[in-house]
Amino acid sequence: MPIATRALAALAAAAALALPFSVQAAPDDRPVRVWAAACAACHGTDGHAQAGMTSLAGRNADELYTLLIEFKRDVRPATVMHQHAKGYTDEELQRLAQWFAAQAKR
Amino acid sequence: MSTIDRRGFIRSAGGLALALGAGVGVGACATPVGRAAPGRVVVIGGGFGGATAAKYLKKWEPRLEVTLVERNQNFVSCPISNLVLAGVKRIEDITLAYDGLARYGVRLVRDEAVAIDVDKREVRLAKGDPLPWDRLVVAPGIDFLYEQIPGLNNADARQQVLHAWKAGAQTVALRKRLEELPDGGVFAISIPKAPYRCPPGPYERASVVAHYFKQHKPRSKVLILDGNPEITSKKALFLQAWEERYKGIIEYRPDSVLQDFDVRANVGKFEFESVRAELFNVIPPQRSGLIASPFANVGGRWAGVDFRSFESTAVPGVHLIGDAIATAPGMPKSGFMANNHAKVAADAVIASLTGLEPNPTPIIANTCYSFVSDRDVVHVASIHKFDTQENTLLPVKGAGGLSAVANDLEGKYALAWARNIWADALT
Ligand SMILES: Cc1cc2nc3c(=O)[nH]c(=O)nc-3n(C[C@H](O)[C@H](O)[C@H](O)COP(=O)(O)OP(=O)(O)OC[C@H]3O[C@@H](n4cnc5c(N)ncnc54)[C@H](O)[C@@H]3O)c2cc1C
Numbered sequence: 001m002p003i004a005t006r007a008l009a010a011l012a013a014a015a016a017l018a019l020p021f022s023v024q025a026a027p028d029d030r031p032v033r034v035w036a037a038a039c040a041a042c043h044g045t046d047g048h049a050q051a052g053m054t055s056l057a058g059r060n061a062d063e064l065y066t067l068l069i070e071f072k073r074d075v076r077p078a079t080v081m082h083q084h085a086k087g088y089t090d091e092e093l094q095r096l097a098q099w100f101a102a103q104a105k106r
Numbered sequence: 107m108s109t110i111d112r113r114g115f116i117r118s119a120g121g122l123a124l125a126l127g128a129g130v131g132v133g134a135c136a137t138p139v140g141r142a143a144p145g146r147v148v149v150i151g152g153g154f155g156g157a158t159a160a161k162y163l164k165k166w167e168p169r170l171e172v173t174l175v176e177r178n179q180n181f182v183s184c185p186i187s188n189l190v191l192a193g194v195k196r197i198e199d200i201t202l203a204y205d206g207l208a209r210y211g212v213r214l215v216r217d218e219a220v221a222i223d224v225d226k227r228e229v230r231l232a233k234g235d236p237l238p239w240d241r242l243v244v245a246p247g248i249d250f251l252y253e254q255i256p257g258l259n260n261a262d263a264r265q266q267v268l269h270a271w272k273a274g275a276q277t278v279a280l281r282k283r284l285e286e287l288p289d290g291g292v293f294a295i296s297i298p299k300a301p302y303r304c305p306p307g308p309y310e311r312a313s314v315v316a317h318y319f320k321q322h323k324p325r326s327k328v329l330i331l332d333g334n335p336e337i338t339s340k341k342a343l344f345l346q347a348w349e350e351r352y353k354g355i356i357e358y359r360p361d362s363v364l365q366d367f368d369v370r371a372n373v374g375k376f377e378f379e380s381v382r383a384e385l386f387n388v389i390p391p392q393r394s395g396l397i398a399s400p401f402a403n404v405g406g407r408w409a410g411v412d413f414r415s416f417e418s419t420a421v422p423g424v425h426l427i428g429d430a431i432a433t434a435p436g437m438p439k440s441g442f443m444a445n446n447h448a449k450v451a452a453d454a455v456i457a458s459l460t461g462l463e464p465n466p467t468p469i470i471a472n473t474c475y476s477f478v479s480d481r482d483v484v485h486v487a488s489i490h491k492f493d494t495q496e497n498t499l500l501p502v503k504g505a506g507g508l509s510a511v512a513n514d515l516e517g518k519y520a521l522a523w524a525r526n527i528w529a530d531a532l533t
Contacts, residue, residue, distance in 0.1 A: 087489025
């Protein structure tokens with residue numbers, strides 16, 4: 001097998017291992033991948049944060065969704081997340097939570 | 107003319123060419139695995155926008171050939187650079203290498219893009235061979251309109267009167283002059299009319315320099331000469347911080363558009379007054395980086411884009427991101443925004459080269475942190491959603507907002523944000 005094809009096959013295999021939510025598997029989940037990428041400016045690429053910020057990758061989807069909804073409804077105090085969470089519909093928050101949950105933990 | 111389907115090879119990061127069979131057209135192949143490179147993308151400018159775009163293009167579509175053209179050796183961050191002026195951070199703390207992008211297979215070309223040929227679809231370089239592209243991403247940041255300040259419109263004057271609005275040598279030089287300033291000397295900051303890079307940036311600069319003066323030069327003052335009718339961002343929060351912390355140190359004058367400058371006398375000329383200061387920091391009026399000129403179709407200064415894809419409204423196949431664009435309503439020129447533009451653009455470029463539909467509903471966000479001292483910070487945040495009626499990205503009503511008051515917890519978050527966005531762009 002040519003080197004490039006082998007590398008691509010390895011990539012495809014890695015993608016197949018990910019959870020069913022994984023956007024790599026379904027091209028029509030691309031929108032949520034791009035929304036989630038906005039979060040990366042603070043929470044790191046794919047939710048793998050640098051020191052001093054919370055990682056989101058591989059966390060439980062329900063837990064993340066609950067947090068986001070609590071921020072959005074001003075139940076949970078925050079410096080800025082209550083302002084961000086209000087920018088998204090509940091459904092969008094759910095898809096974001098699922099997307100981050102589907103990212104491999106490091 | 108070079109088209110995608112005439113190309114039959116992928117060039118790997120190491121320059122190795124692999125034959126994969128010519129004649130595979132875009133969208134002609136049912137399986138995404140094992141077909142030829144779907145296209146060549148050139149990205150001009152490795153700042154907050156361009157570096158992020160290059161990384162995400164390769165991360166999301168490893169088969170693309172992505173070349174990043176950057177004139178500077180290192181990435182020097184404007185965010186946190188005001189803390190270098192204040193002596194709180196060092197230039198090393200905000201200087202980062204480009205090495206990390208190689209891991210994704212981004213080819214880095216250290217050169218100056220001198221012209222874009224939109225007919226031939228190639229970028230001409232100062233030193234190297236022209237770079238052909240199937241899609242082009244232009245992210246050159248800003249250039250300055252010195253012609254609006256005749257006394258500064260020559261190279262000598264510009265060495266003497268610093269902007270420090272592109273981080274790097276100017277940041278270090280301005281810090282040195284602040285150190286050399288005698289106690290009692292006045293530091294004047296001239297702010298251009300909006301739109302300019304980083305709306306709260308000049309007020310942050312005034313605040314942290316005032317903090318430095320308070321510690322080290324208690325008789326010195328900061329004079330803000332604002333070309334705008336009022337503070338353009340986080341007004342109440344800055345005013346509160348100045349009242350509580352820097353009373354008698356910071357003086358603010360609105361409606362002060364710098365019209366000319368006398369370098370020898372160190373005098374700025376405004377409509378109703380001339381102002382002398384021991385140290386002048388002139389932030390000149392701005393436009394898109396010069397290389398973006400063919401696309402600067404908004405007021406001759408900024409590049410108009412379609413906010414679903416950041417594709418130029420002047421030339422198809424070219425995407426513009428970052429400070430160079432004519433921003434959507436309520437959207438600041440920030441590193442955060444440039445980073446977010448980059449991802450929407452990367453997705454759109456990939457879609458166009460692989461025959462997918464563009465994302466119909468981009469949502470991007472912004473948080474700008476400003477230091478008001480060495481540790482206390484205020485923020486402004488906004489979320490921007492594509493509105494199909496208005497055909498632009500609009501701030502979501504009821505979302506976003508400001509800090510209640512300057513606080514040190516957000517000081518920690520501001521530094522953590524910087525670490526994260528640097529890593530997100532470069533590693
Ligand atoms: C003092 C200060 C503080 C700031 N603080 C913040 C902050 O806290 N948060 C925030 O979000 N934003 C902040 N900003 C704003 C932020 O720096 C900019 O919005 C951001 O840099 C814009 O990104 P960009 O990619 O458009 O441009 P840049 O980051 O400037 O990148 C442009 C790159 O293109 C290169 N380039 C240009 N032309 C060519 C060419 N012809 N050939 C080759 N290379 C070329 C340049 O060398 C540069 O590396 C601040 C700005 C300043 C000045």
